[in-house]
Amino acid sequence: MPDPYQDTDDAGRLQTFAQAGAEEEADEAISSAQFVYVGRQPILDRDGALHAYELLFRGSARNYAEVSDDAQATAQVVVRTIGSIGVPSVLGSHRGFVNIGRDLLFDDIVHLMEPERFVLEILETVEFDERLIARIEELRRAGFRVALDDVCELSPNLYAALPYADIVKVDFLETDRTRLAALTQALASHGKTLIAEKVETREDFALARELGFDLFQGYFFARPQVLSTRRTRSSRTSLLRLLALLARDARIVELEAELKRNPNVVMQLLRLVNSSAFGLGRNIASLREAIIATGTRQIARWAQLLLYAGIGELPWRSDPLVQLAGTRARFMELAARWIHPNDEAFADAAFLTGVFSLVHVLVDSTPDATLDPLDLSPLIRDAIVERTGPMGALLNIAEAAGEAQDAAAIASAQSLAQSLEEFAALTPSVLAELNLSAAAWFGAHLVE
Structure with a gap:
């Protein structure tokens, strides 16, 4: 006969375990809200000396990745390394290997990384075609080194990729051991640097050395280390004031004064300009130098991103409000250039009008109540409010164009401006093309 007290004890223990698990999940959620994380795993040379790190996405202090979107995970690794923790703290004097998929290879986020410090590690799922090859050649001319990740067999895609790669990483867990020697010899004959990855035993390490691998990575040497820093959140009010200053072409001294009120943005701006390939040959130490080196347009894009993303980590791809703001602003900029090709000021004002046209949604207010305190230029304020x-x-x-997405609706909206002769060039077919270009730009070139 079962002991009724045993059932009670088991139930109590299960309840205790459940409570402990819930408390642990709650603690992890709080930690994830307060901190940002990046994983790094050493890549060693034949003498066991540190050669580089592979940078890995981590969503919490737990040392494993839960990735639902490869592009977003890579974007967060890049921005956390550059804008939150800092390249010197993450990499020291070494290079960082960053996993990157097809979409991000065409995204200007690549140019936030300094070619001398970062290696582009192309995922094994990326198919090489003429367009991708042209892009990789462009990036290699800019100074980037390219690695092929998780190679385990001689496939047609691998042969297509080899001429455009500098490094090949061979997966020791997935590669058939009877074919490993032939694979290694074939890759070495192309003059590539070879990395043995996922090396988990002394025997694997000895085999890799014997086969002539140049570099080594895996649990046999070290598990990834998780680095973290406190998450910084930018004041929306300060970002709105900054964008308003940019919209009316404020002087550098005014931008400097506003930025000084928001240390989080200043920190990210300095890290951005010091970590990117601006060709300055020196580190930027002052806020004024950073403003001049970065340029007001780049600052405006960065501030817009922080404003709509809210947490400054580029999670914008999954946020519909961010997408709407970005595509609308870009559409207006393109349309402004179409009707006034030589008027950069008008194009910049059009972009910022698109940005400001949705900020009232962020603060749950009306356009006039949101924009009037910002002292925007009448051109932008009246366009949005009146x-x-x-x-x-x-x-x-x-x-x-953004809501109806058909020529008839665009033509109807255009009729509101028929009294303005300058809009005659914006035919429905032109506007439909600009709308598609703006949507494509958001996915590929948000950070210029």
């Missing part, structure tokens, strides 16, 4: 002037007409057209 829908007047050429910029107001352009905003109406942008809304139709």
Whole structure:
């Protein structure tokens, strides 16, 4: 006969375990909200000396990755390394290998990384075609080294990729051992640097050395280390003031004064300019130098990203409000350039009108209550609040293009501006093309 007290004890223990698990999950959620994390695993040379690190996505202090979106995970690794923790703290004097998929290879986030410090590690799922090959050649001319990840067999895609790679990583867990020697010899004949990855035993290490591998990575040497720093959040009010200053072409001294009120943005801006290939040959030490070196357009894009993403980590791809703000702003910029090809100021104002046209949604207010305290230029303020002037007409057209996405609706919105002769060049077919270009730009070139 079962002991009724035993059932009670088991139930109690299960309840205790469940409570402990819930408390652990709650603690992890709090930690993840307060900190950002990056994993790094050493890559060693034949003498056992540290050669480089592979940088890995980590969502918490737990040392494993839960990745649902490869592109977003890579973007967060890059921005956390550069903008949050800092390249010197993560890499020291060594290079960092960053996993990167096809979409991000075409994204200007690549140019946030300094070619001398980062290796682009192309995922095994990426198919090489003419367009990708041209892009990789462009990146290699810019100074990047390219690694092929998780190679385990001689496939047609591998042969297509080899001429455009500097490094090949062979997966020791997945590669058939009877074919390992032939694979290694074939890769070495192409003059590539070979990395034995996922080396987990002394026997694997001895075999890799015997086969002539140049570098080694795996649990036999070290598990990834998780680095973290406190998450910084930027003040939306300060970002709005900064964007307003940029919208009215404020002087550097005004931008400097506003940035000084938001140390989080200053920190990220300095790390951005010091970590990117601006060709300056020196580190930027002052805020004024950073503003001049970065340029107001780059600062505006960065501030917009922080404003709409809210946490400054590029999780924008999955946020519909971020996508709407980005595509609308870009559409207005493209349309402004179409009707006034030589007026950069008008194009910049159009972009910022698109950005500011949605900020009231962020703060759950009305456009006039949100924008009036910012002292925006009348051109932008009146376009959003009153829908007047050429910029107001352009905003109406942008809304139709973004919401209806058909030529009839765009033509209807354009009719609101027919009294303005300058809009005659924006035919429905042109506007439909600009709308598609803006949507494509958001996915591939948000950070310029």
